[in-house]
Amino acid sequence: MSTPAPNLGAPHPGVTSELAPADGLIAETSAAAAPGKKRKRGFGVTFWLATVWLVVVLICAVFANLLPVKDPLVPDVLNKLAYPGPEHWLGTDGLGRDTLARLVHGARVSVTISVTAVAIGMVVGGFIGIIAGFFRGKLETVLMTIINIILAFPALVLLLVLLAFVGRSLVVISLIVGFLSIPIYTRVARATTLAVAEREFVRASRTMGAKNSRVLAREILPNVVLPVAAFGLVAMGVVIVLEGTLAFLGLSVQQPAPTWGGMIFDGKRYLSEAPHVVLIPSIAMFLTVLSLNLVGDSLRTRFDVRGSNL
């Protein structure tokens, strides 16, 4: 999976300031700290463009049936593989079905699967991670061993095997993907908890006599939720790609229900005569994943409590 690699080893602060400005190599690298600082003040144009795109996708997914688009299943037999034009804004596929309508309805599958899967992974994985990172000791060892064993499998392999024997409705796929993503959230939540638990306000709260449950709920949780949620946005992109991959392998939600991955897969056979049939859903998927990465990454930088050593 192409998760953006966690920011391993952030630049060491405070090392650069005393260095002579004449030193070319080092002066250039110390400039790298500047963009990081700038980003903290406000989100750039790209951030807002990405947010707008995500909102559009979300609206398409929620209101697919109410939007003024054609029926995604009804073929226009006379207009197969039509190029974008006034009749079909984004053209038609190999059966003459309207690409725009299929994109809008396909968004529903992507959004449902990614939101459900991320919610499951975030709640369950986050919970396990906080518990492991807060209580440490044997409990942590046991939990993290289990997590690492699950991570010892390449995710897609586990997914394929589970799907083959369990079935492939929208619900099942969402649940399995959610289950498989638990280990990642556990690691993120644990790493964040470890860092937060060291902070002064936690110690202060303990000194004032707070019980474990209170420290967890009032001090730890609020500080772990945001970084984990920001990571969840990036993970949502991964899930969308995963669903696309499944559709591509013929293992996603059954046809003829439109999904983005399925559209790319179907269009593949018309690659030489009508590449737009493949390219349009590809661009939609690319923009969505890119937007999720952008928004997730910006938020993660902002909420980062510890230079994200995962």
Place this chain on the structure above:
Amino acid sequence: MYVLRRLPSLIATLLAVSILTFLMTSLLPGDPALQILGAENATPEAIAAVRAELSLDDPLPVRYLHWIGDALTGDFGRSYRTNEPVSQAIVERLPVTAEIGLLAIVIALAIAIPVGMLSAYRAGTRTDKVISSTSFGLLAVPNFMVAILLILIFAVWLGVLPATGWVNFTDNPVQNLRSALLPALSLAIAEMAVYTRLLRTDMIATLQQDFVTMARVKGVSNRRILFRHALRPSSFSLLTVAGVQVGAIIGGSVVIETLFAVPGVGRLLLEAVLVRDLLMVQGVALVIAVSYVVVNFTVDILYSYLDPRISHGRSAARV
């Protein structure tokens, strides 16, 4: 020795992975006997006979011990569908996947190391921004999309490389490389982006350390500082992540091999999964998971050579 100290944990992980593989395929719904016979031949007697033959009625731990005992001697049973021995199918197809995967990693590293270093060296400049945003964008492109674009460009438009098919290396080395190039590139693009970003971050941190300043003061050339002084301490997390990313490459090979009609283990797994060929799925999943664990173990060992602090118990602060 460090290798020996890590060995027990490797064995424990392998054991756990084999149990998980077994449980996953054994506890799931669906009677394998029914699968083998097909709905029309499935009389109760026939089902009972098949179940007895595969010893499906034994308790789970007994079945696991049988299975893992046979697996250790290289016997994974036979495919329900083709009656081909599972181990033979795997042995035939593993080299194909390994070749494409290795080629992908080599391509990705060959591009990512110089580009990541350039980006770190010129951090904050326009060059760096272009490199950073390009690699950020590439992270959002799924491998099947890369594959389709590559097919469109190199096979459909330019017609210089084959879109599908596979030639064995022993049959024709040149054709073999030609058939491996597009699949490997499809897998390499995303990896490249991951590696570049990682190396850039670590390199920037390294270039701010005192020994680099020292080298500068001594008048060592930029090139020598970058390659001889800074690359090694900057490559620890790159190496770790490259190991972890082997999982992504294995997962990706399922898609890429199917798309390019390449006979590797990824496609073997998918085909077995689609027809619910239980023993084949178990065997292939086990081999894939074991290879992945072993690769990461090896990375761990290599890591201790790159950074001697590790094997002496004083690990580097960042992992």
